[in-house]
Amino acid sequence: MAMLSCKEVLAHVSDYIDEEGSAELRRALEDHISWCRRCRVVFDTTGKALKIVLDVEPFEVPLAVSARLYTRLEKVLSES
């Protein structure tokens, strides 16, 4: 596979994280990030960002919002 530019490499960050794409593409990406510090940082920190997002489990349902949901459902269920 021809040498990839940084722009081409960054277009595949998602594929790399999701382990998609051919083995040949993967090798070409790994070759690039082995010597290109900037792309390596982007690959590494994008993966870290997604891990942090999963770890913190964002967006809890506010208690009042949850309470009003159950109140409405109680009514709907009892009428059915």
Add this chain to the structure above:
Amino acid sequence: MTEYAKFPITGGEDDLALIELVLAGDHRAFEPLVRKHERRVFRVVLAVLGNVEDAEDAMQDTFVKAFRHLDQFRRDSRFTTWLTRIAVNEALQKRQARKNSVSLQESPEVESKSLPGRFEPWTSNPEKLYGKQEIRQLVERAIQALPPIYRETLVLRDIEEMSAEEAAGVLGITVPALKSRLLRARLLLRESLSVHFEERRQLSTRILDSAKQVGNMMRAGLTRSAGR
């Protein structure tokens, strides 16, 4: 709605057992289904709509609709996918009904903003810099700041962990379109969080790294030229 409070909540098999009970007339069995999926539905409608008030309405309407149409749920798909599809549709309808609706097209401006502009490594232990609650707030703010079409894609794929095919189906877009949005969403999120999680390094170290980068690029170019 407390009779089923101790019903074990685990995988999709429990969903099916509860659905059967509801369809057989035991409406109280709907409660543990709601409890199990409440947060997912809230996150999804919040991602589409962007504010808690609209998300609350959409979440209520989602569960009411799911209850009333439960007999239309087909056992060959996952209940979570079916429910998420209802949630997304409810939220999209509300979004479309809004006056002065925000533009949902991918704009050149957003495309250029999603190109990486920060290239410093992140600290290996963000927990040392921030408390867990603080990190969660930073993440929530970063996700809320994403344009809606990127936010909803990121939430379905990277928080609710739907497959690309499932997420594309739920959003009514093609898989390539979903992947394109997901790439931008992830890069924008990374950019936004970089501000908080980058290593604080000295200017001299940064200059040294830049010099190394130029050297590496030249070496890689020369190696390939020699190999041709």
